[in-house]
Amino acid sequence: MKALVIHAAEDIRWEDRDDPQPAEGEVRLRVRFVGICGSDLHYYFHGANGEYTIREPLTPGHELSGVVDLDPSGRLAPGTPVTVHPARHGADVPGLEEHPHLRPGGDYLGSAATTPHRQGAAAEHLIVAEHMVRTLPDGLPLERAALAEPLAVALHAVSLAGDIRGRRVFVAGAGPIGLLVVAAARRAGAADIAASDLRPEPLARAVALGAGDTFLIGRDAVVDESADVVFECSGAAPSLTQALRTVRRAGTVVQVGMLPNEKIRANLAPLLAKEVALHGAFRFSDEIDDAIAYLAETDALDAVVSHVLPASDAAGAFEIARDSSASAKVLLAL
Ligand code: NAD
Numbered sequence: 115m116k117a118l119v120i121h122a123a124e125d126i127r128w129e130d131r132d133d134p135q136p137a138e139g140e141v142r143l144r145v146r147f148v149g150i151c152g153s154d155l156h157y158y159f160h161g162a163n164g165e166y167t168i169r170e171p172l173t174p175g176h177e178l179s180g181v182v183d184l185d186p187s188g189r190l191a192p193g194t195p196v197t198v199h200p201a202r203h204g205a206d207v208p209g210l211e212e213h214p215h216l217r218p219g220g221d222y223l224g225s226a227a228t229t230p231h232r233q234g235a236a237a238e239h240l241i242v243a244e245h246m247v248r249t250l251p252d253g254l255p256l257e258r259a260a261l262a263e264p265l266a267v268a269l270h271a272v273s274l275a276g277d278i279r280g281r282r283v284f285v286a287g288a289g290p291i292g293l294l295v296v297a298a299a300r301r302a303g304a305a306d307i308a309a310s311d312l313r314p315e316p317l318a319r320a321v322a323l324g325a326g327d328t329f330l331i332g333r334d335a336v337v338d339e340s341a342d343v344v345f346e347c348s349g350a351a352p353s354l355t356q357a358l359r360t361v362r363r364a365g366t367v368v369q370v371g372m373l374p375n376e377k378i379r380a381n382l383a384p385l386l387a388k389e390v391a392l393h394g395a396f397r398f399s400d401e402i403d404d405a406i407a408y409l410a411e412t413d414a415l416d417a418v419v420s421h422v423l424p425a426s427d428a429a430g431a432f433e434i435a436r437d438s439s440a441s442a443k444v445l446l447a448l
Pocket residue numbers: 151152153267286287288289290291292310311312313316331347348349350352353369370371372373395396397398438
C-alpha cells in the first residue's frame with residue numbers, strides 16, 4: 115500500500131509500505147479522505163508538534179473517512195462507510211470518570227507523543243481497534259464525514275461553555291476550528307455570533323457559516339465586555355488577552371486554540387476583576403457521535419472544506435493548508 119510518511123521537517127514522501135494485517139478486535143479500513151490539521155502542519159514544517167518531536171518516520175493524520183476493507187470478525191461488511199474516533203483512552207483514574215479523553219497514557223492517531231509513534235491515517239490502509247470505528251448514516255458524503263473529528267472538537271468546546279441559548283458569542287480566530295465553533299454555537303442556540311481574525315478571507319467564511327459582526331484585528335476595535343462567551347480559537351497570546359477584555363463580567367472564555375508550551379505574555383487581570391471563568395478545551399470524549407449526526411443533518415458545513423488535493427502531492431497541500439488566507443480545511447484524497 116501507499117502511505118504518506120514524514121521523515122523530517124519538510125520531508126514528506128508518498129511511499130510503499132507493507133500492507134498491515136488486522137488482529138482480533140481490529141478492522142482494516144480503506145482510507146479515502148484525511149483532513150490536514152494544525153498538528154500535522156507542525157510535524158511537517160517543524161519536525162515537531164510542541165514538545166512532541168518526530169523520532170522515527172511518522173504517517174500523519176487523525177481526521178479521516180473511508181470504508182471498511184477487512185473486518186476479521188465479519189461484523190462490518192467491506193465497503194461500509196466509516197469515520198474513526200482517533201483516541202485510545204488511557205486507564206481510568208479517580209476524578210476522570212467523566213473525562214476519558216484526559217486520562218494519562220492514551221494515544222491518538224498520527225502522533226509522536228508516544229514511542230513508538232502512533233502512526234496516522236494518511237495511508238491507503240489503516241488498522242484501528244473496532245471500538246474506534248463509527249459507521250456513517252446513509253447519504254453522508256465521505257468528504258464531509260472527514261470533518262467529524264474537528265467538528266467534535268468544536269462541539270466539545272461549545273459544551274464546556276454550558277447552556278449558550280440566547281447568548282452573545284465571540285469566536286476569536288476563524289480558521290477551520292473557529293468556523294466549526296461558529297456553526298456549533300449557532301446550532302446550540304447562540305443569539306448572535308461575532309468573529310475575529312487577522313485576515314479578511316477567514317472572516318468571509320465565518321459569515322457564510324452564520325457569524326454576524328466580524329472584526330479584522332489591527333483595523334477594527336472590539337468592544338470590551340461585549341460577549342457572554344468567548345471561544346479563543348487562534349492560540350495566539352494577544353488573542354487571549356483580547357478575549358479576557360471582550361468577555362463580560364462573570365462571563366466565560368473557552369481556550370480552544372493551542373497555546374505554545376512556553377511562557378507567553380498575556381494580561382490576565384480581567385480574569386479576577388471580572389470573575390471570568392477560563393476553561394481549557396482539549397479534544398473531546400464522545401462528541402464525535404453528535405458530530406456525525408450534525409454532518410448528516412445539513413450540507414452547510416461543506417463550506418469549511420476549501421480544497422481536496424491528492425495525497426501524492428502532500429507537500430503542495432501542506433503549503434496551501436498553512437495559509438489561512440488561501441484555505442480553510444484542506445483534505446487529502448487517497
Ligand atoms: P488555523 O491556524 O487555520 O486558524 C487560526 C486562525 O486564527 C487563523 O485564521 C489566523 O489568522 C487567526 N488568528 C491568529 N492570530 C489571531 C488573533 N490575534 N486574533 C484573531 N485571530 C487570529 O488553525 P485551526 O485549524 O483553525 O485551529 C485553531 C487552533 O485550534 C490552533 O491553535 C489549533 O492547534 C487548535 N486546535 C485545538 C484543538 C483542541 O483540542 N483544543 C484541536 C484542534 C486544533
